[in-house]
Amino acid sequence: xxxxxxxxxxxxxxxxxxxxxxxxxxxxxxxxxxxxxxxxxxxxxxxxxxxxxxxxxxxxxxxxxxxxxxxxxxxxxxxxxxxxxxxxxxxxxxxxxxxxxxxxxxxxxxxxxxxxxxxxxxxxxxxxxxxxxxxxxxxxxxxxxxxxxxxxxxxxxxxxxxxxxxxxxxxxxxxxxxxxxxxxxxxxxxxxxxxxxxxxxxxxxxxxxxxxxxxxxxxxxxxxxxxxxxxxxxxxxxxxxxxxxxxxxxxxxxxxxxxxxxxxxxxxxxxxxxxxxxxxxxxxx
Numbered sequence: 001x002x003x004x005x006x007x008x009x010x011x012x013x014x015x016x017x018x019x020x021x022x023x024x025x026x027x028x029x030x031x032x033x034x035x036x037x038x039x040x041x042x043x044x045x046x047x048x049x050x051x052x053x054x055x056x057x058x059x060x061x062x063x064x065x066x067x068x069x070x071x072x073x074x075x076x077x078x079x080x081x082x083x084x085x086x087x088x089x090x091x092x093x094x095x096x097x098x099x100x101x102x103x104x105x106x107x108x109x110x111x112x113x114x115x116x117x118x119x120x121x122x123x124x125x126x127x128x129x130x131x132x133x134x135x136x137x138x139x140x141x142x143x144x145x146x147x148x149x150x151x152x153x154x155x156x157x158x159x160x161x162x163x164x165x166x167x168x169x170x171x172x173x174x175x176x177x178x179x180x181x182x183x184x185x186x187x188x189x190x191x192x193x194x195x196x197x198x199x200x201x202x203x204x205x206x207x208x209x210x211x212x213x214x215x216x217x218x219x220x221x222x223x224x225x226x227x228x229x230x231x232x233x234x235x236x237x238x239x240x241x242x243x244x245x246x247x248x249x250x251x252x253x254x255x256x257x258x259x260x261x262x263x264x265x266x267x268x269x270x271x272x273x274x275x276x277x278x279x280x281x282x283x284x285x
Contacts, residue, residue, distance in 0.1 A: 064106075067099040072112070074224050075246070077201070085119035086126065091200050092245070093221040112221060113145040115198055132181045134163045142173075143198050147217045149183035154197045162187075203245045209238040212259065216273065223248045223271070230274040234261055 070090060072078040078090040082098060084105060090096060094112025098105075105121070108129045118126045120139025128135035130146045133153060140158025145151065153162050155173045162179050163170045164187055171179055171187060178192040196206040207215055213235035216227050222245045229235060237259050243251045252263050252271055262276045 062101045062103040064099045064101045067097060069095075069097045071095045075222060082119075084121060084124075087117040089115040089201060091115075091221065109144055109146050111146055111148075113143070113200065115141070115143045115201065117141045132165055132183060133179070133187075134165060136161045136163070143194070150180070150214075150217070151182075152178055152180045154178040154192055154194055156194045156198065199242075200245060205243045205245050205251075207239045207241055207243070209240055211235060212237040212239055212261075212273075215239045219248050219251065222246075225269040225271060227252070227271045228273065230272050231261075234259075234273065234275065237261070 070078065070080060070088075072090040072092060072094045074093050076092055078094075080088045080090065082088065082105075083100065086105070088096070088107075091113035094114055095110040096112075096114060097108045097110065099108075100106075103123075104125050104127055106127045106129070107116075109131075116126075116128070116137075118137050118139050118141070122138055126137050126139075128137075128144055130144050130151045130153070132149060132151045135142070135144065135153055137158065137160050140160055141156040142158075142160050143152075143154040143156065145154075153160065153173065155175050155177055157175055160173045161170055162173060164181060169187065171189060173179055173189070176191055176194060177189055178197065179187055179189050181187045196208075199206050205218060213229060216229055220227050239255075239258065241258075252273075255261060255263055255273070256276070260276055262274050264272050264274070266272055
C-alpha cells in the first residue's frame with residue numbers, strides 16, 4: 001500500500017459532529033434564567049463562553065459519532081480505504097470495527113490480522129485495540145495479528161507505542177521491531193523481517209522454527225474445517241519453510257514428511273494432527 005501525499009483533507013465530518021453535540025447540549029443543559037434580585041441578564045459573550053466550555057467538556061471525553069464493522073471471509077483479503085485516507089488490508093478470517101471520535105480514530109481488531117497504513121493526523125491519533133494490547137500511532141505502517149490471547153504488533157514504517165492492557169506498560173517500537181504478548185506472559189520485543197511478516201499479502205506464509213501449535217493457529221485462518229492438535233506433546237515441534245496460504249491442504253499433507261506426526265480427516269471434515277502410529281479408523285490425508 002502506497003501513501004498518497006496529495007490526498008486532500010476533509011474535516012466536514014468533524015464539524016458536523018461538533019454541531020450535533022452543540023445542539024444536543026442546548027437541549028440537555030438549558031441556560032439558567034437571570035437572577036431577578038440583581039436584574040442582570042447574561043451577555044451574548046457570556047453565553048457563548050459557557051456553551052463553548054460545555055462543548056469542550058464533551059469533546060474531552062471523546063464521544064463516537066460513527067462506527068463501521070468489517071469482516072473478511074475464509075480465503076479472502078479485503079482492502080479498505082477509511083474516511084481519513086488511512087488504508088487497511090484485512091487478512092483471511094478477520095473481524096474489525098472502526099469508530100470515529102471527535103479527538104481520535106479507533107479500531108478494534110477482534111480476530112485475525114490487518115496491515116495498517118495510517119494517514120497522519122497529529123491532533124487525532126489512531127488507536128488499535130487488540131485485546132491484550134492497545135496500539136497508538138499518528139501516522140505509520142504496521143501489522144497487527146490477533147489469535148485469541150496471542151497478539152503480535154510489527155512495525156514497517158514510523159513509530160508505534162504499544163500499551164499492555166493488564167499492566168499498563170508502554171513500549172515504543174521502531175521499524176523492524178515486533179512486540180508479542182500472550183496471556184500470562186511478559187511482552188517480548190524482537191527484530192523481525194517485516195517483509196516476511198507481511199508476506200501474507202502475496203499469499204505466502206513464512207515459518208522459521210515456528211512451533212507447530214502456532215502454525216496450526218495461523219493455518220486455521222485459511223481453512224474452513226477445524227484443524228485439531230490431538231497430542232499436546234507435538235505443540236513445540238518446529239516448522240520452517242515458505243508455504244502458499246491458498247493451498248493449506250497441501251501443507252497439511254506434507255507435514256508427516258517434515259515432522260514425526262500423522263494427519264488424518266475425521267468424519268465431520270476436521271483435520272486431526274496426532275502422534276504417528278496411533279490406530280484409528282480415520283482417513284489419512
